[in-house]
Amino acid sequence: MSRWLLRRLVDAVVTFLLVAVLVFVLMRLAPGDPLDRLTEDRPMAPAEQARLRTLFGLDQPLGTQFVRFAEAAVRGDFGASIEYYPTRVTDLVTSRLGPSLLLGFTVLLVNLIGGVWLGVLQARRRGSRLDRWLTRLSLAGYAAPSFWLGWMLVSLFAIKWRLLPAAQMTDPLLPPDAGWLSRAADVGAHLILPAVTLSIVSLAATMRYQRSAMLEVLRLDFVFAARARGLSERRVIWRHAWRNALFPILTLLGLWLPILVTGAVFVEQVFNWPGLGSLTAGAVMTRDYPVLMATALLVAAAVLISGILTDLAHRWLDPRTRDG
Amino acid sequence: MTPLLTVDNLRVTFPRAAGPSTPVDGVSFAIDRGERVALVGESGSGKSLTCLALLRLIPNPGVIAPGSSIRLDGTEVLSLEGEALRAIRGGRIGLVFQDPMTSLNPVLTVGYQVREAVTAHRNMSRAEARDRTIALLDEVGIPDPAERADAYPHQLSGGLRQRVMIAIALAGEPDLLVADEPTTALDVTIQAQILELLDRIRARRNMAVLLITHDLGVVAGRTDRVMVMYAGQIIETAPTARLFAAPAHPYTQALLQSMPRLTGPVGRLVSIGGSVPDPTAWPTGCRFHPRCDRRITPCAGEVPPWRAAGPGQEARCWLIEGVAP
Amino acid sequence: MIGSLRGTLTAAWRNPSGRSGLVVLGALIAFALVGPIVLPDPTRIPELGQGATGPSLSHWFGTDHFGRDLLARLATGARISLAIAAIAVALSLSIGTAVGIIAGSFGGAVDRILMRIVDAALALPRLFILLLLLAVWERIPIPALVAVIGATGWFGTSRLVRGEVLRLKHEGFVQAAVALGAGRTRTIFRHLLPNVAGVILVSATLSMGDVILLEAGLSYLGVGIQPPTPSWGVMVFDARNSFTTAPWTLFFPGALVVVTVLATGLVSDALRAAFDPRSA
Numbered sequence: 001m002s003r004w005l006l007r008r009l010v011d012a013v014v015t016f017l018l019v020a021v022l023v024f025v026l027m028r029l030a031p032g033d034p035l036d037r038l039t040e041d042r043p044m045a046p047a048e049q050a051r052l053r054t055l056f057g058l059d060q061p062l063g064t065q066f067v068r069f070a071e072a073a074v075r076g077d078f079g080a081s082i083e084y085y086p087t088r089v090t091d092l093v094t095s096r097l098g099p100s101l102l103l104g105f106t107v108l109l110v111n112l113i114g115g116v117w118l119g120v121l122q123a124r125r126r127g128s129r130l131d132r133w134l135t136r137l138s139l140a141g142y143a144a145p146s147f148w149l150g151w152m153l154v155s156l157f158a159i160k161w162r163l164l165p166a167a168q169m170t171d172p173l174l175p176p177d178a179g180w181l182s183r184a185a186d187v188g189a190h191l192i193l194p195a196v197t198l199s200i201v202s203l204a205a206t207m208r209y210q211r212s213a214m215l216e217v218l219r220l221d222f223v224f225a226a227r228a229r230g231l232s233e234r235r236v237i238w239r240h241a242w243r244n245a246l247f248p249i250l251t252l253l254g255l256w257l258p259i260l261v262t263g264a265v266f267v268e269q270v271f272n273w274p275g276l277g278s279l280t281a282g283a284v285m286t287r288d289y290p291v292l293m294a295t296a297l298l299v300a301a302a303v304l305i306s307g308i309l310t311d312l313a314h315r316w317l318d319p320r321t322r323d324g
Numbered sequence: 325m326t327p328l329l330t331v332d333n334l335r336v337t338f339p340r341a342a343g344p345s346t347p348v349d350g351v352s353f354a355i356d357r358g359e360r361v362a363l364v365g366e367s368g369s370g371k372s373l374t375c376l377a378l379l380r381l382i383p384n385p386g387v388i389a390p391g392s393s394i395r396l397d398g399t400e401v402l403s404l405e406g407e408a409l410r411a412i413r414g415g416r417i418g419l420v421f422q423d424p425m426t427s428l429n430p431v432l433t434v435g436y437q438v439r440e441a442v443t444a445h446r447n448m449s450r451a452e453a454r455d456r457t458i459a460l461l462d463e464v465g466i467p468d469p470a471e472r473a474d475a476y477p478h479q480l481s482g483g484l485r486q487r488v489m490i491a492i493a494l495a496g497e498p499d500l501l502v503a504d505e506p507t508t509a510l511d512v513t514i515q516a517q518i519l520e521l522l523d524r525i526r527a528r529r530n531m532a533v534l535l536i537t538h539d540l541g542v543v544a545g546r547t548d549r550v551m552v553m554y555a556g557q558i559i560e561t562a563p564t565a566r567l568f569a570a571p572a573h574p575y576t577q578a579l580l581q582s583m584p585r586l587t588g589p590v591g592r593l594v595s596i597g598g599s600v601p602d603p604t605a606w607p608t609g610c611r612f613h614p615r616c617d618r619r620i621t622p623c624a625g626e627v628p629p630w631r632a633a634g635p636g637q638e639a640r641c642w643l644i645e646g647v648a649p
Numbered sequence: 650m651i652g653s654l655r656g657t658l659t660a661a662w663r664n665p666s667g668r669s670g671l672v673v674l675g676a677l678i679a680f681a682l683v684g685p686i687v688l689p690d691p692t693r694i695p696e697l698g699q700g701a702t703g704p705s706l707s708h709w710f711g712t713d714h715f716g717r718d719l720l721a722r723l724a725t726g727a728r729i730s731l732a733i734a735a736i737a738v739a740l741s742l743s744i745g746t747a748v749g750i751i752a753g754s755f756g757g758a759v760d761r762i763l764m765r766i767v768d769a770a771l772a773l774p775r776l777f778i779l780l781l782l783l784a785v786w787e788r789i790p791i792p793a794l795v796a797v798i799g800a801t802g803w804f805g806t807s808r809l810v811r812g813e814v815l816r817l818k819h820e821g822f823v824q825a826a827v828a829l830g831a832g833r834t835r836t837i838f839r840h841l842l843p844n845v846a847g848v849i850l851v852s853a854t855l856s857m858g859d860v861i862l863l864e865a866g867l868s869y870l871g872v873g874i875q876p877p878t879p880s881w882g883v884m885v886f887d888a889r890n891s892f893t894t895a896p897w898t899l900f901f902p903g904a905l906v907v908v909t910v911l912a913t914g915l916v917s918d919a920l921r922a923a924f925d926p927r928s929a
Contacts, residue, residue, distance in 0.1 A: 018769035026781040126384070135918070136666070136911075143858065143910030145865050148885045148903030155892030155899065219383070225427040228379055229441040229492055230414030239440075243431050258774035265776060266866060270889075280777075284784050284870050292784055300772040307772075319431055319476040 008311060012304045019300040020073055023293055024066050073297065083288040093276065093294050099169050100275030102187075103194055103268070104260060110199040111206040111256070116249065118203075119210025120242060123218060134207070142204035146263045150197045150270030157193060165190050167272035194271040198263050205259055206252065213248035217241045246317060250310045257306050261299050327354035328499055328532050329378070329396055329417075335389035336373050336382055340604055346389075347603040348373050349556035355500065355532050362535045362543040362564070364579070365553035368600040371536050372422075374553070375502045379413050380404075396500075415445040418493030418501045420522075423509040424485035428477040434488045435461075435473025441495035460491040465521055483514040490521065500532045501525075507542065519546060540583050544568060549636075552576050555601055555611035562637035572633035573641045575612045610642065618643060657847070660923035667919020673912040681731050684724025691721040692877040701895035711897040713887065719897065722879035723905055729880055730909070733795050734860040740799025742806055742853055746845070749810025753818070764811070770804045775859075776866065783872035794873060798860060806852050813845045847924040854917035858910040865906050881906050 044052075053059045057068055072078060078089035118138075122131045158166035165171065169190050174183070217223065218241055226240040227233075261277070268277030276295055283291040315321045336348035348370040355361050365371040376382055378394060380401065394401040396416055404412060413419075421427035429437060438457045442448070448456070454473075461469035464487040477485055486506065493501055503522060507515035523546060526533050535547060543550055543564060550567045552560040552575065560573040571577045578596045598615040601607055607614050613623040622628075622642050631644040661667040685691070694715045701714045710719040752763040770778070778801045783789060789797070818824075867873030868882030876883055881902040888898035 015765070015768050015772055018765065019772050022769055022773065022778075023781060026778060027785060029782055132666070136915075139914045139918075140907060140911050143862075143907045143914060145862055145869070145882070145885065145903055145906050147866065147869050147889075148899070148906065151885065151889045151892065151899060152903065155896075159893055221421060221423060221426040222429045224376070224381055224383070225419075225421050225489075225492075226429065227381055228413055228419040228421075230410040230412075230444045230496060231440060232410065232444075235440070240429050240432070244429070262774050262776045262866075266869070269870075280780070281870060284780050284872060287784055289784060292781060296773060296777045296781055299774060299777055303772045303774075317431070319433075320478050 004315075005308075005312070008308055012308055016301060016304055020070060020297060021066075023296050023300075024069055027289060027293060028062060028065075069293075078290045078294040081288055081291050083282065083286040083291070089290045089294045092279065092291060093298060096274060096276045096279045098275075099273055100264065100268070100277060103191065103198065103264065103273060103275060103277075106191060106195045107198045107202060107260060110195065111202060114199070115203045115206030116210050119207040120214050120237065120245075122207065122211040123214030124237065126215060135211075138204035138207045141200040144201060145266070146197060146201045147266040147270050149200060150194070150267050153193050153197055154270065164193055166193075169274050190271075190273075194267050194273050197267050197270075198260065201263050202256065202259050205256055206249075209252040210245065210249060213245040214241060216248075217245045220244075247314055250314050250317075254303070254307045254310045257303050258299075261302070326398060328357045328359075329355040329394070331374075331378070332393040332395075334374065334377055334392045334394065336370070336377055336386055337389050338386045338603075342604050345602075345604040346606070347556055348377065349603075349606065351553070351556070351558055353551055353558060353561065355534060357499065357532055358526075358530045359532045359549065360526065360535070360547040361533070362537060362547040362550045363553055363558075364537055364540055364543060364550055366538055366600050368603075369553045370556040370603070371538075371553045372504055375419070375504050375534065375536050378417055378502060379419060380409060381413075411445065414441055414493070414498065415496040416499055418496060418498035420486075420489050420493045420501065420503040420506045422505040424482060424489045425477070425509065427489060428485060430477055433474050433476055434480065434485075435475075438473070438488065438491050438495060441492045445496040456495075460495055461488070463494070463525070464488070464491045466491070482510050483517065486510060486514075486518055487521065490518075490525070494525065494529075497529075498531060500534060502534045502536070504536045505538070506535075508538075515542075540568075540579060552579065555606055556603060557611065557640070559612065559641070560633075560637075560639040562634065562639075566634055566637050570634060570637075572637060572639035572644055573612075574616050574618050574643070576639070610640070657850070657920060657923045661916065661919035664919040664922060666915045667922075670912040670915030670919065673908060674916065677727060677909055677912070678731060680724055681727035684721065685728055688721035688724055689718045691717060691725045691879045693717070701891065701898055703895070704897060710901055711895070713884070713898050714891060714895065719901060722884060723881070723901060725879045726881045726884060726902065727905065727909075729791070729874060729878070730861050730864060730906075733791070733798065733864050734857045736795050737799035737802065737860050738853055738856050740796070741802030741856065742849055744800065745803030745806025746810050746842075746849060748803065748807040749812075749845075750814055750842075752807065753811040753814030760811075763807070767804045767807055770801075771808075775801050775863065779863070779867060780870070780872065783867065786872070788875050789872070791874065791878075794864075794867075798863065802856055802860065806849070806856075809848050809852060810845050813848050817844055851917055851921045851924060854913050854920060858913040858917070861906060861910055861913070 050059075057065055060068070076090055080086045081089050081092055084092060118134060122134050125131045154166050157164045169187055170183075171186050171190075174186055178186075223236060223241050226236045231240075264275065264277035265280050266277070267273070268275045269281035272278060276298070279291060280295045282288070283295070331354070332352050334348055334351040335346060338345045338347065347368075351370070351374055353361075363371050363374065373382065373386070377388055377392075378401070380388070382388060388402060392402060396412060401409075401412055428434065435454075435457055438460055439453050442456045442460070443453050446456075457473060458469045461473060466472050466484060466487050472480070472484070477488075480488065486509075490506075501522070506522065507518050510518060519542065522533065522535075525531075533547075535543070537543065540550075545564075547564050550562060550564050551558050552567075552573065554575050560567070560571070560576045562572070567576065568580065571580050575596075582596060596615060601611065601614070607624075609622065609624045609626050610616070610619075610628050613619045616623065620642060626642075628640045628642045630638050630640055633639050633644050662671065694717060699712070699716050702708065702712045702716070704711045708718050708720065710723065713719055713722065748763055748767075752760040779797065782797055782801075783794075786793075864873055864880070865882035865885070868880040869886045870882075871886070874880035874883060876887075884902035885899065888895070888902070892899045
């Protein structure tokens with residue numbers, strides 16, 4: 001077990017280093033350097049440009065640039081943001097982490113409860129009208145561009161009907177001495193629209209995985225055997241079938257994170273949610289490449305870590321590998 | 325005395341693109357209390373579906389056709405729902421599946437699976453349920469039952485797993501134990517042990533046993549009566565000794581001939597030509613006629629009626645001259 | 650192989666969802682081909698700027714806030730979106746299939762190195778790979794955009810194909826072909842390729858939808874199709890605040906993306922069901 005974990009960790013570290021190389025190469029693959037693109041929107045004196053080039057190390061040869069980047073990345077230091085100069089990228093990212101996690105875990109919860117339940121329901125009613133329509137509906141949700149869906153929901157619920165706040169995570173007009181309860185309610189109200197948008201676009205993946213995983217299990221002998229011993233249908237479905245359909249779902253969680261992160265870039269941008277997604281979208285729009293590199297590496301790390309965690313959970317839940 | 329179980333005109337149909345398929349087509353039989361009955365047939369004859377139908381466990385999209393009847397102690401099983409149906413499953417009829425590897429849930433301990441079968445039919449405390457579980461594992465001959473209860477299926481041998489399946493089937497104190505090819509997936513040496521165990525338990529508990537098999541060799545000496553199934557129908561029923569001595573239906577005769585014997589002169593091993601027909605298009609008349617080497621004029625056109633062939637023996641064949649039952 | 654492919658398409662057509670998907674896709678392709686020819690110039694801003702006007706007889710889908718015909722802009726957007734999706738997917742499928750077959754049939758160090766690279770690429774969501782590449786690229790020309798999208802979409806396919814090749818390698822007919830002295834290339838093209846065609850086709854229709862969403866997203870963020878060329882993503886960005894004054898300018902471009910991606914999804918489902926009936 002510990003040897004397996006060690007190997008898995010070493011693997012992940014090697015992969016992460018490759019990702020770092022990839023990130024660096026990608027940034028340098030485009031013609032010109034980041035500053036060219038930057039100065040397109042912001043007229044700058046040539047002397048000023050040269051100064052910035054030196055400041056960001058863009059006047060060095062590529063090899064030196066990579067070594068600097070790698071050293072800095074290992075220290076967790078990505079230099080200063082261009083847009084928010086002189087704020088350090090690391091500080092910027094840290095300050096945006098909390099809101100992103102809040103939104104991410106809310107959507108994860110919706111998926112784990114709603115998506116799993118609907119997927120199981122579909123598998124149980126396989127081929128029925130309900131199954132077909134749930135498939136189409138979830139597919140339509142997946143097919144919606146998250147930014148468009150976000151703007152539609154903002155337009156309707158926030159601007160037209162004035163039911164929910166349109167942007168940000170908190171109401172700036174909230175009195176500073178407000179109690180924790182009204183503060184939580186305020187954040188909750190701001191959370192609804194972004195969470196709903198992200199849930200709609202991500203639910204289809206969970207439902208489909210759950211449905212097909214459950215279909216695989218439902219035709220196995222032990223499900224018949226469980227029914228044959230007179231167990232209640234709820235027990236047969238959840239204790240016997242679903243427990244076994246959990247393994248593919250765990251694998252899904254690893255695959256699902258990129259979907260969530262991608263959606264978050266757009267949804268957080270639309271709702272001006274102060275998380276990493278809106279930071280990334282903003283960095284793209286303002287060509288703030290140090291920030292972009294940092295968020296990309298952070299996402300890759302999250303994907304790799306969640307991969308290890310799901311593998312661990314898999315081994316822990318499956319008695320056949322537990323003692324192996 | 326009314327029989328324990330009466331099955332009347334049981335039909336199971338599956339919708340297919342090419343039209344409905346009827347793998348079980350008009351099966352009728354009865355089993356008395358404490359009786360040992362075998363249902364014998366090739367794979368594809370409909371015998372496994374027949375036993376799943378007894379518990380209303382026909383896999384989707386199959387259905388039991390209207391007009392069928394399954395009565396247990398006078399209660400119509402086909403009209404039961406919910407709680408009452410679950411009381412039959414495991415409570416009145418216990419089912420032992422063919423492959424103990426796939427019919428035990430791999431992620432739950434065997435003790436858990438026995439215990440939930442116990443508590444599905446009796447209200448009892450955790451401690452009582454645990455004692456009952458260990459007693460059941462002990463009854464089916466599992467050594468160190470208290471310890472083995474915490475094992476997962478993959479940690480047990482095939483023979484032990486099948487013993488666990490039997491313990492689960494016994495958990496609800498059933499009146500009828502249905503064993504669907506209980507030894508097919510096991511090693512030859514284990515097969516005899518499991519069959520003996522079933523015999524011993526039946527004798528001790530005075531349950532009826534319905535043994536489903538493709539192997540007539542398993543049947544001899546272990547059952548009172550044999551029913552032979554072919555192409556979705558029962559075509560012959562006879563006391564076991566009588567069936568072996570004087571099979572009436574040409575299909576039964578062919579089955580017996582294809583079975584290697586340990587006693588008597590070494591004869592030719594005959595295999596039956598052709599294969600079981602397709603349930604979407606059963607042959608007309610007698611369903612065995614395309615493979616029968618003794619067919620006569622009415623065989624292809626008209627369905628043969630049940631005819632008495634000997635004491636307690638009946639078969640559906642045009643060749644049988646009416647013998648007074 | 651052609652026979653089985655035709656059979657699959659027939660099966661997808663018989664599936665009601667698959668058929669509606671195919672019909673909608675057909676209609677969209679017709680719209681993309683014919684629309685830009687018969688409709689007014691989608692980039693020309695009328696001199697008598699009348700702003701956004703609602704759907705009318707002369708402008709069926711209304712006009713945007715520059716007074717440009719929305720339907721014409723949608724049609725050109727459809728042409729660009731579908732063309733990018735088709736070419737990029739073809740590109741990434743070719744790369745993915747080639748890499749998968751090479752990794753699967755050569756095995757050893759080649760396999761390990763290739764799969765390690767794929768692992769690294771898969772750890773980074775595709776959007777991020779593209780953002781890193783495009784954020785510093787000044788007004789990327791459309792062919793380069795297609796190439797870049799195509800070159801970042803093959804990682805999953807290569808895994809799939811590699812798995813399928815490994816599975817097939819152990820099957821009788823491939824081993825028989827090798828035992829009979831068939832060369833490696835011959836084995837690959839005669840035996841392996843036709844058998845992975847199904848996997849590839851399903852993954853192709855699925856990634857069509859992904860690419861359409863991706864291109865819309867990149868254009869929305871300003872690093873994809875550049876104005877004044879109309880694209881669905883840019884149209885949503887331009888109309889993002891106009892819902893209360895001119896709802897059609899926001900609704901139609903996004904709804905068209907939904908319809909297109911939904912149609913590819915339905916076709917993909919129908920194809921998958923035809924290949925593997927158990928999954929339906």
